[in-house]
Amino acid sequence: MKALVVGGSGGIGLAVIKQLLHLKPHSQIHATYFRHQPDYHPPQLHWHQIDITVETDIAKLAAQLIQLDIVINAVGMLHTAEHLPEKSIQHFDVDFFQTNIQTNTLPTLLLAKHFMLPLKASRRSYFVTVSAKVGSIEDNKLGGWISYRSSKAALNMAIKTISIEWRTKLPHCCVLAFHPGTTASSLSKPFQRNVALHKLFTPEYTAQCLLNLLATLTPQNTGKFLSYDGSTIPW
Ligand SMILES: NC(=O)c1ccc[n+]([C@@H]2O[C@H](COP(=O)([O-])OP(=O)(O)OC[C@H]3O[C@@H](n4cnc5c(N)ncnc54)[C@H](OP(=O)(O)O)[C@@H]3O)[C@@H](O)[C@H]2O)c1
Numbered sequence: 001m002k003a004l005v006v007g008g009s010g011g012i013g014l015a016v017i018k019q020l021l022h023l024k025p026h027s028q029i030h031a032t033y034f035r036h037q038p039d040y041h042p043p044q045l046h047w048h049q050i051d052i053t054v055e056t057d058i059a060k061l062a063a064q065l066i067q068l069d070i071v072i073n074a075v076g077m078l079h080t081a082e083h084l085p086e087k088s089i090q091h092f093d094v095d096f097f098q099t100n101i102q103t104n105t106l107p108t109l110l111l112a113k114h115f116m117l118p119l120k121a122s123r124r125s126y127f128v129t130v131s132a133k134v135g136s137i138e139d140n141k142l143g144g145w146i147s148y149r150s151s152k153a154a155l156n157m158a159i160k161t162i163s164i165e166w167r168t169k170l171p172h173c174c175v176l177a178f179h180p181g182t183t184a185s186s187l188s189k190p191f192q193r194n195v196a197l198h199k200l201f202t203p204e205y206t207a208q209c210l211l212n213l214l215a216t217l218t219p220q221n222t223g224k225f226l227s228y229d230g231s232t233i234p235w
Contacts, residue, residue, distance in 0.1 A: 001027040002122075003070040006052060006111065009033035011185025012130060013074035015203035017045065019211050020070075030065060034075075052107040055114075062114035067121035070214070073111055073129040077103040078148050078187050085145040097147040104151035105158065112162045116170065124172050126214055127162070131155055131177040131225065138234040156225060156235055163223035174217055177225040179233055180206045201228070 001024045007013040008031025017031055021042060030046045037047055050057040052075050078085055083096045108129045119125040133139055135152025156177050163175035182188055182195050183206045192200055201209075209228040216230075225233045 001069050002065075002067055003027060003029050003072070004065065004068050004115070005029060005031040006071070006073045006107065007032065007034075007075035007130075008047070009036045009038050010074050010076075011187065011203040012180055012183055012206055013072075014038055014040065015207035016072055016074060016210060019204070019207040021045070023211060030061075032061070052110070053102045055110050058107075058110045058114045062118065065115075065118050068115065068118040068125065069122045070126045071111060071115050071119060071128070072126075072210075073108055075103060075107050076130065076132075076187060078145075079190060084190060085148050087144050089146060092146060097150070100147040100151035101154065104148070105154045108155055108162075109158050112158075116166075119173050120170050122172065124219065125170070125174070126217070127166075127173055127175045128178055128210070128214070129155060129159055129176075130180055130210075131159070133179045133227065133233055136225070136233050136235060159225075160223055160235060167222065172219050174214075174219045174222045176217070176222070178210055178213075179225070179227045180210070181228040 003020055005013050005017050008017050017029055020027055020029060021044060027044055029044055030048060032048050032050045034051055048061055050061055083093060086092055119127055132152045134145060134149050135156050137153055159175060159177045166173050166175055181201050182199055183201045183203055185203060206228060213226060213230055225235055227233050
C-alpha cells in the first residue's frame with residue numbers, strides 16, 4: 001500500500017501515519033511537514049518538507065510519486081499567534097480570512113490537480129481531506145468562527161465537485177470529506193477546556209476511526225462528508 005499523508009506533522013496527521021503502519025506494516029508512506037519535522041523515522045516513512053499553499057512545491061512532490069492508493073490531507077489552521085476565530089463579524093480581519101482560505105481550502109484543490117494521475121494508477125484509491133463539521137452550512141446553528149467556517153464550507157464544495165468530476169475520470173477513487181470530532185492537538189488547544197472529557201478524542205482514536213471507516217468504503221461511497229462515527233453530515 002502506498003500512501004501520502006499531507007500534514008503528517010500535525011496531531012491527527014502523525015497519528016494517521018502511525019496507525020497506517022500499525023495496520024499495514026509493509027506500506028510505503030510519504031508524509032509532509034511544513035515547520036516541524038517529527039522525530040519519527042521508521043524505514044517505510046519518507047518525509048518531505050513543503051508549503052502546501054505553494055503550487056510548485058506540490059507539483060515537485062507529485063512528479064516523484066507515480067502511484068498512490070491513499071492521499072489524506074490533514075493540513076489545517078483555526079487560529080494564529082495574533083488571532084483566535086471570530087466571535088462576531090466585527091472581529092473579521094482580511095488577512096486572517098485569507099490565511100484560513102489558503103490553509104484550509106486551497107491545498108485540497110492543488111492536491112487534486114497534481115495527484116490525479118498517481119491516484120488513477122491505483123486499482124482502488126482514496127482521496128480524503130480532514131474537514132470540520134462547522135463547515136456544514138446546514139448544520140450551522142451557532143454562528144461565529146466565520147473565517148474557519150467559510151474556508152471549510154468552500155473546502156466541502158471543492159471536495160463534492162472533485163468527486164463528481166472523478167466519477168467518470170477516476171471511477172476507482174473514493175473522494176471524501178472527514179470530520180474528526182474534537183481531537184487533542186495544537187489546533188484545538190485554546191478550546192479544549194469547553195469540551196467534555198469523553199468528547200475530546202486522542203489523535204490515536206481519531207486516526208483509528210478514519211482508517212476503520214476507509215476499510216469499509218468503496219468508490220461507490222464517493223462524494224460523502226463523513227463523521228468519525230461513520231454517520232453522514234449534510235454538506
Ligand atoms: N483537532 C480538532 O479538534 C479538529 C476538529 C475538526 C477538524 N479538524 C481539522 O483536522 C485537520 C488537522 O488538524 P490537527 O488538529 O491535526 O491540527 P495541527 O496539529 O495543528 O496540525 C496542522 C497541520 O497543518 C500543517 N500546515 C499548516 N500550514 C501548512 C502549510 N502552509 N503547508 C504545509 N503544512 C501546513 C502543519 O504542519 P507544521 O506543523 O509542520 O507546520 C500540521 O501538520 C485540520 O484540517 C483541522 O481543521 C481538527
